[in-house]
Amino acid sequence: MTTAAPAPAPATGVGPLLRGWRERRRLSQLELALRADSSARHISFVETGRSRPSEEMILKLADHLDVPMRDRNGLLLAAGYAPRYAETTLDDPSMSALREGIARLLEGYEPYPALVVDAAYNVVAANRGIMALLDGVPEHLLTAPLNAMRLALHPEGLASRLLNYREWRAHLLHQMERQIALARYEPLRAVYDEVAAYPAPEGADAFDRTVEPEPYAHFALPMVVEHGGQVLSFVSSIATFNTPMDVTVAELAIETLLPADPATAKYLRTLAS
Incomplete structure (x- = not known):
């Protein structure tokens, strides 16, 4: 483990x-x-x-x-001083502009998947592209609080459809390890300990061997997932807010999944229509 x-x-x-x-x-x-x-x-x-x-x-x-x-x-x-930075919940009225901005950003990225997570990878917002990818995931994994790492690595979640499961699992765990090393945040450590202990989904060893080499070079490690009989390939991009003045905002991350090949982009546009 x-x-x-x-x-x-x-x-x-x-x-x-x-x-x-x-x-x-x-x-x-x-x-x-x-x-x-x-x-x-x-x-x-x-x-x-x-x-x-x-x-x-x-x-x-x-x-x-x-x-x-x-x-x-x-x-x-x-040191005996008052805290400098507030920690405001996202449902606070003062966060209305932030909520509206996030909603417009996620909607504008459709039909491609995008979501917003907090420091422990709990999902605070997601667009229809993400929900389409999660089609078929058991209900017990879709109840609040929704957690992106749990959804990705649970053997009943996306892990059961990841065609490069071991590569992607190693990437996600390494990502969390780096964050744990940089910040002492116990909720993230708890998520890490949970998902690192998940067993591999049935047939995971076969998944990685069945992914055919693409006729082009990837510019980043792709997430290769089966959806409705179609093989989809995505690369992930993560953005944060510049110069935040609130703890909640500082810990938000916007993750977008960019189609890594024309077939994936075409499939998502067809699915949305």
Whole structure:
């Protein structure tokens, strides 16, 4: 069974937390100091608790350490400051412009599949292209909260129709491993542990051997899936919001599935019509 790296022991106080992020990014105190226009001595004092950093200094260090927005709030709280970033639910009235923008984007991408997920790959929005791909997936996998990784890798989900199952599974698990290494987010680790333990769907070894080489070179690893007797090939693109000021928005990702061959594009247009 594939396993992600174990979570580090929790640190207390802003100093040890910052040291943990610095070590995770594999930076020396001097390297961080140079990036943050500080000194290695001051960074050392902050990490050992001999100096209490200002709110601005914490945010500057967090920026250079690429600390996720959720954890930046945690650093501020550990230092005795108020959180800087709100965490607003998507159904809040203040998020109406965001919801409408996402809906227009997903609709505009049809008939090609597109969806929006949060930091644990829970689906918060999807278009009709995605729902068409999920046709035939058992109802128990389609109940809330819908999770993209569960749908992709569960032996009763898309995994049973993925013709390059082992390749695509390895790609998705590696993607989650990288995210777990960059951010300490336990809900994502729980999803990883669950889907990594799924057994392969029946016939998975045969799937990979039956995919015929395409007459052209792929520019990215495709997801090859059977749908209604047709072999479809997609490449995935993921986009996030620039300069978010809210934890919820910072953790959203828009994934679009681009047809990797003309036959897939034609089939999706026919299916939509």
